[in-house]
Amino acid sequence: xxxxxxxxxxxxxxxxxxxxxxxxxxxxxxxxxxxxxxxxxxxxxxxxxxxxxxxxxxxxxxxxxxxxxxxxxxxxxxxxxxxxxxxxxxxxxxxxxxxxxxxxxxxxxxxxxxxxxxxxxxxxxxxxxxxxxxxxxxxxxxxxxxxxxxxxxxxxxxxxxxxxxxxxxxxxxxxxxxxxxxxxxxxxxxxxxxxxxxxxxxxxxxxxxxxxxxxxxxxxxxxxxxxxxxxxxxxxxxxxxxxxxxxxxxxxxxxxxxxxxxxxxxxxxxxxxxxxxxxxxxxxxxxxxxxxxxxxxxxxxxxxxxxxxxxxxxxxxxxxxxxxxxxxxxxxxxxxxxxxxxxxxxxxxxxxxxxxxxxxxxxxxxxxx
Numbered sequence: 001x002x003x004x005x006x007x008x009x010x011x012x013x014x015x016x017x018x019x020x021x022x023x024x025x026x027x028x029x030x031x032x033x034x035x036x037x038x039x040x041x042x043x044x045x046x047x048x049x050x051x052x053x054x055x056x057x058x059x060x061x062x063x064x065x066x067x068x069x070x071x072x073x074x075x076x077x078x079x080x081x082x083x084x085x086x087x088x089x090x091x092x093x094x095x096x097x098x099x100x101x102x103x104x105x106x107x108x109x110x111x112x113x114x115x116x117x118x119x120x121x122x123x124x125x126x127x128x129x130x131x132x133x134x135x136x137x138x139x140x141x142x143x144x145x146x147x148x149x150x151x152x153x154x155x156x157x158x159x160x161x162x163x164x165x166x167x168x169x170x171x172x173x174x175x176x177x178x179x180x181x182x183x184x185x186x187x188x189x190x191x192x193x194x195x196x197x198x199x200x201x202x203x204x205x206x207x208x209x210x211x212x213x214x215x216x217x218x219x220x221x222x223x224x225x226x227x228x229x230x231x232x233x234x235x236x237x238x239x240x241x242x243x244x245x246x247x248x249x250x251x252x253x254x255x256x257x258x259x260x261x262x263x264x265x266x267x268x269x270x271x272x273x274x275x276x277x278x279x280x281x282x283x284x285x286x287x288x289x290x291x292x293x294x295x296x297x298x299x300x301x302x303x304x305x306x307x308x309x310x311x312x313x314x315x316x317x318x319x320x321x322x323x324x325x326x327x328x329x330x331x332x333x334x335x336x337x338x339x340x341x342x343x344x345x346x347x348x349x350x351x352x353x354x355x356x357x358x359x360x361x362x363x364x365x366x367x368x369x
Contacts, residue, residue: 031291072100107139145293193219235264305333
């Protein structure tokens with residue numbers, strides 16, 4: 001192996017460690033990205049860090065603090081371009097320069113217009129060697145929600161459902177416990193930990209009164225978003241007992257109901273509505289403004305069907321039970337496509353068979369194009 005290839009392999013190795021560290025911030029960093037950092041001096045790791053939560057020190061600052069004087073003359077690995085602006089914390093590029101780091105290896109440029117190459121420019125001007133690119137595909141993946149929010153103004157949207165082989169997500173009465181097996185239900189809770197918010201419609205809350213919390217696995221519960229145009233939800237619902245939900249309603253909603261829900265701890269956002277419900281595109285824009293990078297949609301037939309028909313989703317995560325239900329609530333509600341070629345499609349990225357249930361993951365190819 002040539003020296004160049006050995007150096008490239010070394011860069012990929014340390015970058016993979018930085019990305020692993022970045023994952024530790026999952027569920028806590030929004031609206032910020034997930035970032036990990038490793039500082040290497042003379043072949044050993046001198047410092048490391050990751051961004052734990054919004055408002056706390058950035059990954060580079062943590063790693064520099066751990067490295068101390070060893071940061072001078074070192075190589076710093078980070079999965080995203082160091083920031084160059086003052087926010088809740090000082091700019092990381094300045095701290096890197098002051099610490100005397102000799103070389104910075106970043107997986108990708110920060111798409112945030114407040115940074116977008118400015119961090120690299122600051123480092124270059126200070127005489128620091130900068131390389132960009134190792135492990136870029138994985139770096140994009142772990143921050144796909146942040147990237148989409150800052151570029152397109154919407155969070156990354158994952159549609160999640162448990163269904164039977166004939167595509168039913170509940171029986172005729174709306175009852176859906178338990179279509180999937182215990183493993184699938186546990187994996188669903190892991191999915192929640194990987195998203196900043198979970199969205200349902202008022203029909204789900206009325207029929208199931210879900211908690212929408214994370215249970216049986218470690219991790220943080222996402223913020224609950226409720227689509228409730230007419231504010232039919234009761235402040236005694238479980239989503240109020242276990243958190244402070246964000247309720248999206250129509251500007252036509254009763255102002256007295258708004259006050260009741262706000263007094264119960266909810267945030268209420270009123271959006272214009274032409275057909276009774278606010279447009280989903282407006283809802284997603286509003287959630288992006290709230291700093292939500294990744295959104296998990298766990299709604300019923302109507303909500304899932306709406307996201308599908310308007311093609312406002314990026315991922316699907318489907319748990320398929322080996323049963324037939326016959327009559328019942330379909331996955332897509334009353335959605336109609338005039339021709340097969342017009343129906344939305346995804347690229348199946350993973351299939352997992354566990355204890356009879358089939359877990360299917362798929363992605364829309366153009367989500368970050």
